[in-house]
Amino acid sequence: MALDLYYMPLSAPCQSIRLLAKGMNLHLNLVFLDLFKGEHMKPEFLKINPQHVIPTLVDNDFVLWESRAILIYLCEKYGKNDKFYPRDPKKRAVVNQRLYFDMGTLYQRFSQYYYPAIFEGQKFEEEKFQKLEEAFDFLEIYLGQNTYVAGDKVTIADFCCLASITTMKVSAGIDFSKYGNIERWYALLAEEVAGHDEVCVQGAQEFLPFFQAARKATEEQ
Secondary structure (H helix, E strand, C coil), X not given: CCEEEEXXXXXXXXXXXXXXXHHHCCCCEEEECCHHHCHHHCHHHHHHCCCCCCCEEEECCEEEECHHHHHHHHHHHHCCCCCCCCCCHHHHHXXXXXXXXXXXXXXXXXXXXXHHHHHHCCCCCHHHHHHHHHHHHHHHHHHHHCCECCECCCCXXXXXXXXXXXXXXXXXXXXXXXXXXXXXXXXXXXXXXXXXXXXXXXXXXXXXXXXXXXXXXXXXX
């Protein structure tokens, strides 16, 4: 078995794959791809992934991208049980919903607020941060219903949201103190999930200077 993961340490979606691999004792051959240097646009990578995004998983002759799809694939192909991705249709549906929530609401609203300022030099838009706070409200509700994001056990939905929230806390400096359920869950996962500090916190610290530079630029405008 040869599993190559094209990644950058500061990417939350990439981090979620690495957390699952640690939880499943799967060995990943980590292939660093520097998007800031345009390495994702090189012909050799475009042959692997014409959409030129990370994370990208290469499992022998099979190639897959989009982190949530990769998480599901690894569980279904290499999982010895349903520890991180339940087989029960209803429980699995909730996990899937939370994966889509992270992709289409939580992380998306985060990126819509921060990334134009970080990567394009635009001003921060307050209404976009309000939409992000609404996403926090949704997550707060979910975590008031269950111990974990999608139920009473850790699942791949937790890995996604944990990587996202760590980036928001460490890189962006967002204060979650008014979200008691999120804070409880985060403290629990930070202790329970193998590799959280090594993968998520260190990766988020690598991302931190980009956020600091954007805030400084905004203050000087």
